[in-house]
Amino acid sequence: MSVPGRTAAGLGRSGFSLGVRFVLLAIVCVALMMLDQRQQHLQRVRQALSVVVYPVRVLVDFPFRAWHSASVNLTERSALIAENEQLKRERLEAEFRLQRLAALETENERLRQLLDSTERVGLRALIAEILSVDMNPYRQRFVLNRGLTDGVFVGQALIDAQGIVGQIVRVDAFTAEAVLITDADTAVPVSVNRDKGLRTIAVGTGDSARLRLPYLTNSADIKIGDPLVSSGLGGVFPAGYPVGRVVEVNLQPEQSFSEVIAEPASALDRDREVLLVWNDEKVPGDSKVKPAAGSAVAPTGVKVAEAR
């Protein structure tokens, strides 16, 4: 142990008394909070601080990453071969389905042209890894290993193999913070993927296995097992991706709205990799299509724009 009371000098002690220093610093804190509450004011400060704490994030993530790669390296050869075989089979199946989808999508686009309305042009996506870093336990947030240098932007949608995961809320140089769709402060515009396509909003509950649909009347046509897909309204989430499935419908005759609970489609708390999506949506009447650029960017879905 070093001598206490002496080392403090190196950690910044001014001539003011304890109480005065406390009040001054507390005022700085309150000012920072007021500025930060209006998101854009402190973006630079946030980004600088984020670069400073980046080593801590990497340090925390490292053992988990090392364990992951070690477990891959130590897997038995036979197990790897078996896994490879299975993946090949799955890929074949997926490709078969994709071919049919491609035909359907061209047909859909042709029909849309007949109706003189254009909608989805194409999506670009980039794989991002979730850093094993815990944030505030009361909020459903996580950190990704992609940032401004990869072209990530605030409000960008995140999906995984099963469906919509969340969206980006803050971007720094090398990392980005995302919020899950089940966070209590977020909402996703959805439509019920059954004949009529009832539109509503799914709200997070703070529990990563539950979504609430609070704006459905008692007479709404919804039942257990109904699949929910993103409606694309609001422009954040791309349209037509699975969001969840209705698991509970409680009619409340004494109130005008019923209580409907859904279960998210994607593996929200088990994901390690997610896809960042660039939604190159075309505004009707606008003939320009954003160019899909970047070597690391893989096209998902069919680029219908090229067929036109």
Next chain:
Amino acid sequence: MARSGGWVVPAISLMLTLVLGVLPLPDAIEAARPDWMAVVLIYWSLMAPRKFSLLTAFWMGLAIDTLSGALLGQNALALLTVVYLADKFHLRFRVFPVSQLAITVFVLLFLYEFILFWIDGIVGRNVPFAERWVPPFTGTLVWVALVYVFNRGQRQAQARL
């Protein structure tokens, strides 16, 4: 220990504390994660007052805010407040037996959580209060453990003052 190297141990301990604060935990015990930085800074304030200044608490608070995605200044204000109180009354607190001191630490940690909760409420963040008494409790346990592990060394250090 050489005085010139006096900043190495504190710096490393603060870095480790930051890491502990964001280390992934299983979901079952995540809500019980102690507020590591508050525990460590209170420990130092009571055992070796002025080892870390208020400015350290401020910067560490900002680091936690950045790491946890909280409002910038939220943890900083909460840390400042508890470190200030611990520093201000350390002479009075130090005559307490460990059991009474533990209660004081619990109150300080509860105050810390309450300030965080309060600010969340002011800015309209949707955060439950139900589980918030758990971190002060586990934090107090960690503090007691710290005292029992490092107490002997501390007493010797105080004797030298």
